[in-house]
Amino acid sequence: MFQRVLIANRGEIAARVSRTCRRLGIESHAVYSVADADALHVREADGATHIGAAPVAESYINVDAVLDAAVQAGCDAVHPGYGLLSENGHFAQACDERGITFIGPAAAHMELMGNKNQARATMRDLGMPVIPGSAATVADDDAEAVAEEVGYPLLIKASYGGGGIGMATVKRPNQFSRSLRRARSSALRAFGSDEVYLERLLVEPHHIELQVFGDGQGNAAILGDRECSVQRRHQKVIEEAPAPAPHLTDELRERLYDQVRSAVAGLNYQNAGTVECLLDASGEIFFLEMNTRLQVEHPVTEMVTGLDLVEWQLRIAAGEPLTELPGYGDPPPISGHAIETRIYAEDPETLLPSPGSIDVLEVPDEPWLRLDAGVASGDEVSHFYDPLMAKLIVYGADRPEALERLRIALDGSRIEGLKHNIPFLQRVLDAQPFIDGNYDVTLTDGLLKS
């Protein structure tokens, strides 16, 4: 096992990785930008290195600065968290070249899944159903003909995209060429490539995802599913495990798990990953993309399995086989229900960012409540970074109990000093489709209009 792990991230996830390291007797080493000198993730680590200015390009995603810090601090492994460098194949390779273990998948798998169009083709060849769409990236001269084949309404998506950027919905053929131009220019600006592909737009789909693990030795495990259909700006706000979607039947679940398990084993995938799918109203499920890292919403899976996924990541990176990990079971032990809400520093009406300082951040102290926070009372929420302040996760014996506890948790939380989205989360909690456990990705559209 590793002696000292550098955590190449900030905020709640860096603090969370530190906690597991401490429990396992591993020293954690933080990195920080000027803006984060006094941040919680630095206070929670055993050591820390300043790596640059506040903008992420000058600090957290500066490969050389992060790796120099790891070498100078004598770290033998790097945990990338999520976002930032976590899906950057060059970074994983650079770690390898400097004799430091990258805690994550092989660079080749990160690159394969990073190209969304290639990922689709790969998963289709491995037996997963994919959303009908263009076979490859589209060129300007035959794009309209391909669009006719795919059928309207459709989505234009960036090959190297994510987070809803470079994505355009096209309802009618006469909107296509203008949307294509706009999608290409925003993709080029955000991802450095204007490659796009087309996908049929599913009507009111549910976002369902599977937590997977592979050990690079041919073993694969599926640690259950999550539903993440509560989104704003194509980003998740509330996630739960197991997925409550009523048309995700036991039979469909079993078929999906088998397909994903054999695909992950077929890739000889190593470490944690998430296979994201869309489930349409007719009960058909399609592969959407694979995230080659730990997911923001991994705590709901931890709550229903009792596992520590960061511990699994560390042990697999250290060469331990999947079947010998603590808590491993086939099928994995899943009981109860967990729901996570993301607490963002943003206006609860407009959902626009609201950076500032936190005078008070308090949540009820309950055994069924988990708070993964990146900030505490007295801290600053900087405009340089994502508005995620904390994740509040509740556990219940079943979904109704989890819902009731979530209401108690949100009603009893106090955040003062800046605007936050708890009032918005409470509106979601009051929405009938959410209470019924039958809501799709359009749920928040209705809540914002009203």
Added chain:
Amino acid sequence: MADVKSPMAGTIFELIAAVGDAVEEGDELVILESMKMEIPVEAPSDGTVAEIHIAQGDQVQEGDVLVTLSE
């Protein structure tokens, strides 16, 4: 004269307006980047861009004057 202020702390991502431009209510003057989001700052009324107080890459605080419009 009307001052167009920054709605929140952030970085000036893109300056769209130039001094002398005639703008209509709702036209985008500046794109502000805050918390990984691009937020357009729009003209609150019709007018002409009289003064620009910021440059691309500048850090601004909530309430800082970005652009001044004349009637």
